[in-house]
Amino acid sequence: MTTQTSQPAAVAAGRDIRRVPGIGGLALGCAAAVLILLWVGSDGYKQTLVTSAATYALIALGMYVPYLMAGSLSMAYSAYAGIGGYAVGLVSAKTGLPLAVAWLVGPIVAALLAVLLGLVTRRLSGFFLAAVTLLFGMAFTAFLIDAEALSGGSGGLGNLRPLNLFGWTPSHYQMVLGSAVVVCVIAFLLDRLRLSPWGVIVRTMRDAPRAVEAAGVRVPVLNLVALALGAAIAAVGGGLFTYSAGSITPDTFTLNIVFLAIFMPLIGGAGTPWGAVAGAVIAVELTLNFPAIETSGTLLLALGVLVIMLVAPRGVVGYADKLRTRGWALLRKEPDRG
Amino acid sequence: MTDLQLWLSAVEMGCFFGMLALAYYLIHVGAGFFNFAIGPYAMMGGLCTSWLVITYDLGVWPAAATAVAVTIGLAALTELGVVRPVQKRSGGGELPALVAVAAVLFAIQQLAGYVFGYPTLPGQSLATFDPVTVGEVTVQPSSLLMIGVALLSFALSAVWIRSTRTGRLLRAVGDSNRAAALLGLPVNRIRLIAFVLAGFVAALAGILFAPKAGVNSLSGLAWSLSGFLAVVVGGTGSVWAPLFGGMLLGLVEVFLPYYFGGQAHVYGMLFIALLFFAFKPQGLFVRTVRA
Amino acid sequence: MAEEILLVGRGLTKRYGGVTALSEVDFELRAGEVLGLVGPNGAGKTTLVDLISGAQAATAGELTLRGSKLTGPASRRARAGLGRTFQYPQLALELDVRANLLLGRAARRHATLWQMITGAFVGALRPTGAADGAAVRAIANELGIRDLDREAGDLTLGEQRLVEVGRALGQDPLVLLLDEPFAGSDARGVAGIAEVIHTVRRRGHAVILVDHNVDLVARLVDRIMLLDRGRVVFDGDPRDCLASPQMQSVYFGSDADDDDAGDGSPKAEVQDVRS
Known part of the structure; x- marks a missing residue:
């Protein structure tokens, strides 16, 4: 990644916009978002696709921090997204508070739950962690069905109040736009976070936790912080989806989404958070908007993941980046020859 | 239903989980990791049999034989096509292997859904004799077969591991794939045998269990978790340990919903997982390591 | 001159089951001192480093750093002033050299829970800092890392x-523990590490240098501790150590001190590079 290599130069170059960490990804991401929004236009179904893609992207971005930066695969993200969604549903149905509060409460509750689960599973890693967090996701769904008084049981919560931000009620299209903006902002910030000292410490935890501990950072504690951050981001996604869909049930966020979210960064490229976003867009395109062989879209995705894992482990974004680096190298050589 | 009938049900469930755990055990001993695709193998066995019988009017036995062959093929493909190349590239790290088997799990689910359809199909019973009544308990032929085949699988595995050359090599290879390769042991062949046997056992388990509640393309994930839990609870100390773990989970699966309502077994599973993973991750039966 | 005593170990013991890896080790380390820790494989060198740094819990014994007890997990001890390297380098292999060097410095700003939480937000908003870049370059220059x-x-x-x-130097540690830093190094690497040792000493801090290349260690240190089967068998001047009967016995077998005592020291040419 060129952004990584230009890290100290960013300081020396001062205000040079090209040297702002993460700006390249942001520019590409925004350009892609604009193109997608142009393609969507006023088509209602395509707008739903965008909110779905944004939700998938936010769940994958949430997982990005603990899974690809810190190297621990927690799979309870259906629960975290669900909390974000139920926060919107509950604030709307059971309180008189402004709906915007849900986006504050949901992520915080999800983060706290992630910390709790992280504390209980702090000694686990790999297969054991994956199994427990999957079981937790199942138990959470069971809980939502059981706790009818709170969650509305298997019927879920519906009839949401419209969002009111200081007197402004966004239209459906503005919500679609807003979710795309939220995704771009969070991906950009995560990309910068990855390059920051915090990101360096967290990413070192993955390969060399002993070194992090020996440098003075308590690894289990930082792990909890990473899990909490990831859960909060996924909860934002859950909230967005629930608001756009107008309702939430225990089946809204299934374990299927968690599996997809593991694969999205693989498809897009694990090197940067934008890879997760790209993967989310591809996943939605294949699973929800593939008219030719609708039912097999997910199968195609699953097989694609296997192929990518074997053939192009850096994913789409990583592959494009390699091409770009090569292209730059060629371009730089041209003037010399001429 | 009498209490005794519940116990029978729990034993049957336990045998099913035990067989899944045995499949985990074989791959874990031979290849040193947990193959989460075990549940989907079992689903494949059960669903493929039912689909062949229902769609093509095939006899149960040829259908089951085809399903077992397909599942064994999938298991071999998992090792040859996915796990081995990924592990080779990543140098044996745990996370890449985990993500790879998650992808396999997901792909088999989708493949089964695409080919066999998404609705739940009724299981096909291999045994056709009448239910046997012992006192107050009615034993379905499918239950009898499940229990019998499970015990037989465990017995044969135990004999195989203890008294054949390949079986003994399995242990040697599994302790350290790299060290075994340096010693010139046929690591790849042994690993493949472990995967094939696991696929066979899992497919059999799926076929025998399907009559109990039917099977659909998404049954595999929950079965994967139950089997994993059973092998963790039992431990990998002896071939029979997974059966013990399976029995314990069978009791949980049957009695918790009976006493505490429909979803209780899900909470119970989570509770057991947390309990064991936190305090006894090596399981109840630990293999004594000779220094 | 009576330099301040930085680090004291008393009765450090480590047992694994019935095996005693380290038995009743006592030592003192003064400010500005470089202590060499030598001994054959399995003598307990790395175990001692692990017990000091907190990577392993001691079975018995206690440590004090500048008069206060040194306990708890490795991270707490690091914050108290210990820095270390590992026998098998522990680096983030997918990160570049710059990021790896930054870790030592960055860790100091992410020590408490509050710093870890705010660090994520600060990091996302301001990923790079001028001071970090300069400090990393300075360290790289000093070590000759290009x-x-x-x-x-x-x-x-x-x-x-x-x-x-x-990376360890970036923590600016009071006591720097170097576990076999020379294995696999070329002349330039050795020179770089020697340079670091001098820097730390100049700052009035201390180094514990572990290696089994006794000749090399003897040239770089003020004092040598010789470990054998978990016990300290010699503690003193490097030149005395090389000529000592203990040295003979540890490296050339137990009868060496009877028969070959007159045969001289091991082929060490003690070349004092201390200024």
Whole structure:
């Protein structure tokens, strides 16, 4: 990644916009978002696709921090997204508070739950962690069905109040736009976070936790912080989806989404958070908007993941980046020859 | 239903989980990791049999034989096509292997859904004799077969591991794939045998269990978790340990919903997982390591 | 001159089951002192480093750093002033050299829970800092590490060790523990590490240098501790150590001190590089 290599130069170059960490990804991401929004236009179904893609992207971005930066695969993200969604549903149905509060409460509750689960599973890693967090996701769904008084049981919560931000009620299209903006902002910030000292410490935890501990950072504690951050981001996604869909049930966020979210960064490229976003867009395109062989879209995705894992482990974004680096190298050589 | 009938049900469930755990055990001993695709193998066995019988009017036995062959093929493909190349590239790290088997799990689910359809199909019973009544308990032929085949699988595995050359090599290879390769042991062949046997056992388990509640393309994930839990609870100390773990989970699966309502077994599973993973991750039966 | 005593170990013992890896080790380390820790494989060198740094819990014994007890997990001890490298380099192999060097410095700003939480937000908003860049470059220069953009996984073992030493130096530790820093190093690597040792000493801090290359260690240290089967068998001047009967016995068998005592010291040419 060129952004990584230009890290100290960013300081020396001062205000040079090209040297702002993460700006390249942001520019590409925004350009892609604009193109997608142009393609969507006023088509209602395509707008739903965008909110779905944004939700998938936010769940994958949430997982990005603990899974690809810190190297621990927690799979309870259906629960975290669900909390974000139920926060919107509950604030709307059971309180008189402004709906915007849900986006504050949901992520915080999800983060706290992630910390709790992280504390209980702090000694686990790999297969054991994956199994427990999957079981937790199942138990959470069971809980939502059981706790009818709170969650509305298997019927879920519906009839949401419209969002009111200081007197402004966004239209459906503005919500679609807003979710795309939220995704771009969070991906950009995560990309910068990855390059920051915090990101360096967290990413070192993955390969060399002993070194992090020996440098003075308590690894289990930082792990909890990473899990909490990831859960909060996924909860934002859950909230967005629930608001756009107008309702939430225990089946809204299934374990299927968690599996997809593991694969999205693989498809897009694990090197940067934008890879997760790209993967989310591809996943939605294949699973929800593939008219030719609708039912097999997910199968195609699953097989694609296997192929990518074997053939192009850096994913789409990583592959494009390699091409770009090569292209730059060629371009730089041209003037010399001429 | 009498209490005794519940116990029978729990034993049957336990045998099913035990067989899944045995499949985990074989791959874990031979290849040193947990193959989460075990549940989907079992689903494949059960669903493929039912689909062949229902769609093509095939006899149960040829259908089951085809399903077992397909599942064994999938298991071999998992090792040859996915796990081995990924592990080779990543140098044996745990996370890449985990993500790879998650992808396999997901792909088999989708493949089964695409080919066999998404609705739940009724299981096909291999045994056709009448239910046997012992006192107050009615034993379905499918239950009898499940229990019998499970015990037989465990017995044969135990004999195989203890008294054949390949079986003994399995242990040697599994302790350290790299060290075994340096010693010139046929690591790849042994690993493949472990995967094939696991696929066979899992497919059999799926076929025998399907009559109990039917099977659909998404049954595999929950079965994967139950089997994993059973092998963790039992431990990998002896071939029979997974059966013990399976029995314990069978009791949980049957009695918790009976006493505490429909979803209780899900909470119970989570509770057991947390309990064991936190305090006894090596399981109840630990293999004594000779220094 | 009576320099301040920085680190004191008393009765440090480590048992694994019935095996005693380290038995009743006592030592003192003064400010500005470089202590060599030598001994054959399995003598307990790395175990001692692990007990000091907190990577392993001691079975018995206690440590004090500048008069206060040194306890708890490795991270707490690091914050108290310990820095270390590992026998097998522990680097983030997919990160570049710059990021690996930054870790030591960055860790100091992420020590408490509050700093870890705010660090995520600060990091996202302001990923790079001028001071960090300059400090990392200074450390790289001192060690002679070039090309900070390479991935750590592409480095040779010797280069990886240099990066580890640089990372530990970034913590500005009171006591720097170097566990076999020379294995796999070339002449330039050795020079870089020697330079670091001098820097730390100049700051009035201390170094514990572990290696089994006794000749090399003897040239760089003020004092040598010789370990054998978990016990300290010699503690004193490096030159005395090389000529000592204990040295003979540890490295050339137990009868060496009877028969071959007159045969002289091991082929060490003690060349004092201390200023």
